[in-house]
Amino acid sequence: MKRCIISKFLSGFLLAxxxxxxxxxSQGVEEDRGMQLVVQACTVCHPINNIANPHKGLTAEEWxxxxxxxxxxxxxxxxxxxxxxxxxxxxxxxxxx
Amino acid sequence: MRNLVKDxxxxxxxxxxxxxxxxxxxxxxxxxxxxxxxxxxFIPGGELSEGWTRSVSGTGADLxxxxxxxxxxxxxxxxxxxxxxPLCSAMVRDPGLQFIQATHEGQAVAIxxxxxxxxxxPSFGMYSRxxxxxxxxxxxxxxxxxxxxxxxxxxxxxxxxxTDGHEDIDNWEEAVRFYTKWTWTAGRSNRLAxxxxxxxxxxxxxxxxxxxxxxxxxxxxxxxxxxxxTGQALNIPMELRPNTQEVERVAKILLASESPMMVxxxxxxxxxxxxxxxxxxELLAIxxxxxxxFYCDFxxxxxxxxxxxxxxxxxxxxxGKPVDCWFNIGARTIxxxxxxxxxxxxASVDGDTIGRNIPLAGALVGDLNEVxxxxxxxxxxxxxxxxxxxxTVERRGKCAAHTQKLLAARMEAGRxxxxxxxPWQRMIYELRQQLEPNAVVVEETGTQYRALGMLxxxxxxxxKIGRTEGRALGWGVGASAGVKxxxxxxxxxxxxxxxxxxxxxxxxxxxxxxYNIPVMTxxxxxxxxxxxxxxxxxxxxxxxxxxxxxxxxxxxLGDPDVDFTALASAYNIPGAxxxxxxxxxxAIRRGxxxxxxxxxxxxxxxxxxxxxxxxxxxxxxxxxxxxxxxRKV
Numbered sequence: 186m187k188r189c190i191i192s193k194f195l196s197g198f199l200l201a202x203x204x205x206x207x208x209x210x211s212q213g214v215e216e217d218r219g220m221q222l223v224v225q226a227c228t229v230c231h232p233i234n235n236i237a238n239p240h241k242g243l244t245a246e247e248w249x250x251x252x253x254x255x256x257x258x259x260x261x262x263x264x265x266x267x268x269x270x271x272x273x274x275x276x277x278x279x280x281x282x
Numbered sequence: 283m284r285n286l287v288k289d290x291x292x293x294x295x296x297x298x299x300x301x302x303x304x305x306x307x308x309x310x311x312x313x314x315x316x317x318x319x320x321x322x323x324f325i326p327g328g329e330l331s332e333g334w335t336r337s338v339s340g341t342g343a344d345l346x347x348x349x350x351x352x353x354x355x356x357x358x359x360x361x362x363x364x365x366x367x368p369l370c371s372a373m374v375r376d377p378g379l380q381f382i383q384a385t386h387e388g389q390a391v392a393i394x395x396x397x398x399x400x401x402x403x404p405s406f407g408m409y410s411r412x413x414x415x416x417x418x419x420x421x422x423x424x425x426x427x428x429x430x431x432x433x434x435x436x437x438x439x440x441x442x443x444x445t446d447g448h449e450d451i452d453n454w455e456e457a458v459r460f461y462t463k464w465t466w467t468a469g470r471s472n473r474l475a476x477x478x479x480x481x482x483x484x485x486x487x488x489x490x491x492x493x494x495x496x497x498x499x500x501x502x503x504x505x506x507x508x509x510x511x512t513g514q515a516l517n518i519p520m521e522l523r524p525n526t527q528e529v530e531r532v533a534k535i536l537l538a539s540e541s542p543m544m545v546x547x548x549x550x551x552x553x554x555x556x557x558x559x560x561x562x563x564e565l566l567a568i569x570x571x572x573x574x575x576f577y578c579d580f581x582x583x584x585x586x587x588x589x590x591x592x593x594x595x596x597x598x599x600x601x602g603k604p605v606d607c608w609f610n611i612g613a614r615t616i617x618x619x620x621x622x623x624x625x626x627x628x629a630s631v632d633g634d635t636i637g638r639n640i641p642l643a644g645a646l647v648g649d650l651n652e653v654x655x656x657x658x659x660x661x662x663x664x665x666x667x668x669x670x671x672x673x674t675v676e677r678r679g680k681c682a683a684h685t686q687k688l689l690a691a692r693m694e695a696g697r698x699x700x701x702x703x704x705p706w707q708r709m710i711y712e713l714r715q716q717l718e719p720n721a722v723v724v725e726e727t728g729t730q731y732r733a734l735g736m737l738x739x740x741x742x743x744x745x746k747i748g749r750t751e752g753r754a755l756g757w758g759v760g761a762s763a764g765v766k767x768x769x770x771x772x773x774x775x776x777x778x779x780x781x782x783x784x785x786x787x788x789x790x791x792x793x794x795x796x797y798n799i800p801v802m803t804x805x806x807x808x809x810x811x812x813x814x815x816x817x818x819x820x821x822x823x824x825x826x827x828x829x830x831x832x833x834x835x836x837x838x839l840g841d842p843d844v845d846f847t848a849l850a851s852a853y854n855i856p857g858a859x860x861x862x863x864x865x866x867x868x869a870i871r872r873g874x875x876x877x878x879x880x881x882x883x884x885x886x887x888x889x890x891x892x893x894x895x896x897x898x899x900x901x902x903x904x905x906x907x908x909x910x911x912x913r914k915v
Contacts, residue, residue: 225599229592234823250705254892256695257707258732259589261596263687264694 218266219273226260226270236278245279285634287321287487288464291480297325307633308647313522320519321483334515340375342471343368343502346434347376348510349475353482355406356380357767359394361387363410365436368502382767382797385789387413389760391420391492393793395429396724396764399576399747402552404430404485404493405764411435411496412449414457419754421461421492426752427576428552428614428632430490432481437467437496454496463491471501472508479511488520488552488649489614489632524629524648524656532609532627532644533660536566537673539607543594543620544568547613548751549631549650551577556741558654559611560584565658567674569597569681573613576748581740583689585682589735593688594620600684601677607643612650615751616640629653689735696736702862703890706806707733712866713775713804716874717744721773724748724765726758726782727806728813734777745772755785762801763793773877775802780839781811783846791853791882800877803850808889809840810896820894829894838901850884857884 227236243251252271256262262270286303289295295303297318304314338348347369350358357380360366373379384390387409394405409417414435424431438450446452455465464484468477474497481493536542550559560580563570569588570580580587588597598604608626610616617639619626625643630636633647646653665673696711710733717737722745725731731749739746747765750757762776783805794801815837819829828835847857856876858869866887873883890896 225596229595232823235820250699250701250890251892253695253699254705254707254733257692257699257710257736258729259593259688259692259735261589261593261688262691264691267691267694 217273219269219276222262222266222270223273226262227255229261230255230258236274242280243278244281245275248274248279287317288484290318290321291325291483293325304633308525308528308636308645309522309633310525310648313524313648317520317522321487333512335509335511337507338475338510339507340505341368341372341502342474342497342504342506343372344375345471345474345506345508345510346478346497346502347372347379349478350406351376351379352510352512353404353406353516354513357382357397357405359384359390359397359405359407359764361385361390361409361413363413363436365410365499366408368499369408382763383793384760385792386786387417388420388756389787389790389793391417391424391431391433392757392760392787392790393764393767394431394433395420395424395427395757396747396761397768398424398429398431398764399427399761400745400765400768402430402554404432404482404490406432406434408434411437411454414454414494418458418461420757420760421458421494423750423752423754423757424492425461425463427548427750428489428491430485431492432478432485432495433492434478434481434495434497436502437498439500440469440498441500443498455494458494461492462494465494465496467496468498468501471504472506474501474506475508475510479516482516489549489634490552520649521652522631522648523652524646526656528644528646529653529656529660532629532646533657533664535607535625535627535644536568536609536657537661537664541598541601541603541605541677542566542568542607542609543588543597543605544570545573545591545608545610545613545616545620546570546575546579547573547610547615548575548577548579549612549614550579551575551612553612553631553650555612555649555651555654556580558651558658562654562658562661565661565670567678567681568609569601569677569685573610573616574751575613576750578739578746579612581738581743582735583738583740583743585678585685587685588681589685589688590732591620596688597681597684601680611653692736696733700863701890703808703888704860704863704866706730706889707736708863709804709806709866709887709889710734710736712870713737716867716870717775718773719743720745721775722747722765722769723775723777724758724762724801725777726750726755726761727777727779730779730806745769755782756787758782759787759790759803760793762803763790763797763799766799766801773802773874774800775804778803778805779812780805780807780809780844780846784839784844788849791850791855791884794882795853795855798880799882800880802873802877802883802885804885804887805846806889807844807846807886808891809838809843810891811837811839812891812893815895816893825894832895832898832900834895834898834901837895838898841901841903846886847884850882855882855884857886860885860887 290300301314338345359382361384390407394407398405481495485493563586570586610628614635619640627644628636628642629646696707699705699708725748737744766774850857860869873885876883
């Protein structure tokens with residue numbers, strides 16, 4: 186299941202990458218709000234591989250730590266979207282801790 | 283312009299050549315004449331008004347000291363060396379200048395740099411002639427930041443020059459040519475004041491930078507009677523105004539722009555132009571991006587503050603319009619356009635670098651305070667308040683909503699972070715709760731500096747100094763001492779990574795302790811050079827060979843596991859170790875109480891490693907010199 190979600194995540198990123206994440210969002214490519222928030226917020230600093238690389242094997246608690254770390258560094262996201270984006274990362278990438 | 287000033291006071295060019303050079307560098311004729319009038323007293327044979335000099339009789343060192351004091355300097359940043367002997371004797375005869383001593387030359391420069399970054403005036407320093415190489419790392423930092431310093435040393439006796447003698451090489455000046463605006467070896471004792479004045483002048487003219495003066499020992503001991511230049515002769519008005527026609531042209535471009543973006547850099551602060559630049563941004567509701575800077579050049583909790591350049595797309599998305607005009611004001615080192623085909627305007631005090639990397643649609647050379655004020659006046663002459671309101675009301679509202687939401691999310695992330703080891707962002711969040719509203723933060727960290735966005739910086743808020751543009755580690759601890767010296771009535775904290783702290787600057791704790799410098803040094807101790815590890819084990823999302831093998835050759839710092847509070851204790855500085863977020867608040871409170879009592883403090887915060895290789899325990903620690911021995915000696 187997670188493999189399937191990751192594949193969707195990457196293809197979503199590739200599509201967003203053609204148009205830039207921001208324009209993709211504004212043009213209504215909105216299959217998954219969480220995925221798009223993550224793409225939008227994270228790729229301003231680093232390649233998407235840094236998130237999607239599944240061998241990292243982070244737990245839910247570790248993903249939460251990383252997520253807040255990145256937002257505190259300025260990953261652009263609004264307060265009302267914090268929970269959605271964080272939960273998306275945990276649901277998609279976290280391993281059982 | 284700095285080269286022109288250097289050339290004219292070294293008589294390499296004539297006055298006419300100076301004016302021509304200023305015109306070529308895009309300065310207006312009136313600005314060029316104003317600059318010439320300012321440097322006139324420093325040109326050998328130039329006109330000096332009556333009363334601009336006074337005669338001093340004594341040793342060469344007496345003359346040197348008198349000239350330094352005439353600049354208004356209160357402090358001199360020194361490291362030990364027998365070459366300071368004549369100056370020490372002069373201090374007995376003419377007390378009043380306070381020595382601030384470092385235990386080595388590099389830290390003396392760092393302290394001087396921190397002091398100069400706050401005061402905006404050249405700092406004076408002196409150390410042993412053989413200390414020059416040691417000082418170079420921070421001289422380089424100062425040069426990259428254009429920080430005005432006059433660093434002096436003794437020099438081998440004239441009788442032994444060119445003999446490859448004791449403690450000497452042939453061409454000391456060459457060694458620092460690229461780290462200084464001007465370097466000189468004095469040749470006559472009765473001209474020492476003149477050379478000090480010249481070094482001071484060259485260092486202080488915007489864009490500033492370090493100068494280096496070497497003085498053979500016998501000159502400092504010789505008896506002389508010579509002029510010292512008084513305060514009035516050292517007053518250098520350099521508020522140069524930009525070209526009027528270019529101001530009007532740029533004002534029209536900005537007024538016509540549907541989606542402008544201002545990029546601010548350190549020259550804004552160095553010119554004392556923050557208030558004027560803020561007024562200009564507010565007048566047109568121009569969103570502001572902070573380029574890399576060792577200051578915060580625009581208030582980072584302002585409604586128009588978008589953040590750094592990574593956050594441009596987020597603003598474009600929120601506003602719904604791409605940027606159609608970039609206005610770089612004071613960012614010297616932007617390498618390439620932010621977007622192809624979109625005009626860029628640059629305003630800089632540095633004629634040498636303006637337009638250097640990017641073709642410009644508008645170029646304003648001059649003091650940035652004058653540039654901003656002239657632009658404001660030009661814009662107001664072209665549009666009524668109502669017209670300006672109509673043009674900006676939508677952007678002003680959208681930008682405020684966007685930036686305040688980003689700030690709120692950032693603060694929430696800090697508040698929600700907890701655990702052990704301590705998350706970096708929680709530490710910053712806690713500091714925000716406890717620091718005074720006008721505290722000063724001296725930082726020498728990696729990309730974690732971005733979390734400092736939780737702290738409010740600005741003219742009526744906290745102040746940020748660092749990290750240096752040069753990025754040579756080993757600056758921050760010393761610099762924080764200089765900052766506190768310049769601002770004794772404001773809280774000062776120094777933020778360090780454990781790796782940076784160990785880069786030859788723990789020695790500055792000696793200075794903190796000796797002079798009761800109440801600075802709290804916070805070491806974010808994750809036992810790793812984190813960002814070099816990221817680069818070595820992973821590169822742009824791809825894992826390197828070292829990463830695949832799990833080999834962290836040079837970034838792991840956990841063995842030996844340095845006890846930084848024990849290190850501070852060796853300098854009689856109290857401290858605390860923080861292992862988890864529950865301990866944070868009380869430890870910070872204790873630290874701030876210690877500062878209030880007049881002593882420095884060390885906070886060793888055990889922080890979490892993150893990113894690739896964070897979990898690695900491997901390092902090349904299985905090599906032991908002791909095991910090479912065949913005899914146990």
